[in-house]
Amino acid sequence: MNFLDPKLEDYLAQHHTEEPELLARLNRETHLKVLQPRMLSGPLQGRFLAFLSKLLAPKYILEIGTYTGYSALCLAEGLAPDGELHTLELNDELETMALSYFKAAGYSTQINMHIGDALQSLETLSRPWDLVFIDADKPRYLDYYQKVIEQMPRGGIILADNVLWSGKVLEKPDPNDESTLALLEFNTFVQEDDRVENVLLPLRDGLMCIRKK
Numbered sequence: 001m002n003f004l005d006p007k008l009e010d011y012l013a014q015h016h017t018e019e020p021e022l023l024a025r026l027n028r029e030t031h032l033k034v035l036q037p038r039m040l041s042g043p044l045q046g047r048f049l050a051f052l053s054k055l056l057a058p059k060y061i062l063e064i065g066t067y068t069g070y071s072a073l074c075l076a077e078g079l080a081p082d083g084e085l086h087t088l089e090l091n092d093e094l095e096t097m098a099l100s101y102f103k104a105a106g107y108s109t110q111i112n113m114h115i116g117d118a119l120q121s122l123e124t125l126s127r128p129w130d131l132v133f134i135d136a137d138k139p140r141y142l143d144y145y146q147k148v149i150e151q152m153p154r155g156g157i158i159l160a161d162n163v164l165w166s167g168k169v170l171e172k173p174d175p176n177d178e179s180t181l182a183l184l185e186f187n188t189f190v191q192e193d194d195r196v197e198n199v200l201l202p203l204r205d206g207l208m209c210i211r212k213k
C-alpha cells in the first residue's frame with residue numbers, strides 16, 4: 001500500500017535521480033515474468049536505499065529477501081570497493097534471474113546470494129554488518145533484528161521494510177494475523193530498545209530506520 005496522494009507520488013517520482021537503465025530493465029522483466037512484482041522496492045525506495053548506502057560506504061551489507069535483486073543492486077551502489085553484499089532468499093526459482101542482473105551490473109564477485117531459509121543462512125554467516133535491509137518473512141523480523149544487532153558495529157544501520165503493513169498496524173489486530181502481530185511487536189521492541197535510535201518513515205509501506213548507538 002502507498003499512503004500518499006497519487007498526485008504527490010507523481011511529484012516525488014519526478015524529483016529523484018532517474019532509476020539506472022539496468023534497474024529499469026529488471027523492474028520491467030520482473031513485472032512481466034515474476035509473481036507478485038509489487039514486492040520489488042521500486043524507483044523511489046530504490047533511490048533512497050542507494051543514497052543512504054552511498055552516505056555510509058558500507059563494507060558489509062546484508063539483505064534478507066532478495067526477490068529478483070532490485071534492492072540488492074540499489075544497496076550495492078554504495079558498497080566499498082573491497083566490500084561484500086550478502087543477500088538471502090528462500091525461493092531458488094529467483095536465483096538465475098537475480099544472478100544474471102548482478103553479473104550485468106558488474107557485481108558478480110561482490111554480491112553473494114544465499115538460497116535457503118534466512119535464519120538458517122544466518123547461522124553460518126557472521127560479519128560486522130554496516131548496513132542491513134530486512135525485507136522478508138514478516139513474522140521473523142524480530143528474530144532477524146536480534147541476530148544481526150549483536151554483530152553490528154556502533155553506527156551500523158538497519159532498515160526494515162513494510163513495517164506499516166498497509167496501515168494494519170493502526171487497527172485492532174486479528175488474533176490470527178501473524179504478520180501484523182509480529183510487526184507490531186517488532187515496532188514496539190525497536191522503539192523501546194536502548195541500544196538504538198530509530199525513525200519510522202512513511203516511505204511506501206513504512207521503512208523503519210535504525211542506528212546502533
Ligand SMILES: C[S@@+](CC[C@H](N)C(=O)[O-])C[C@H]1O[C@@H](n2cnc3c(N)ncnc32)[C@H](O)[C@@H]1O
Nearest residue numbers: 039040041065067070071089090117118136137
Ligand atoms: C518483499 S520480497 C523482497 C524484495 C526485494 N528486497 C526488493 O526490494 O526488490 C521478499 C522475498 O523474501 C523471500 N523470503 C520469504 N521468506 C523467506 C525466508 N524465510 N528466508 C529467505 N527469504 C525469504 C521471498 O521469497 C521474497 O522473494
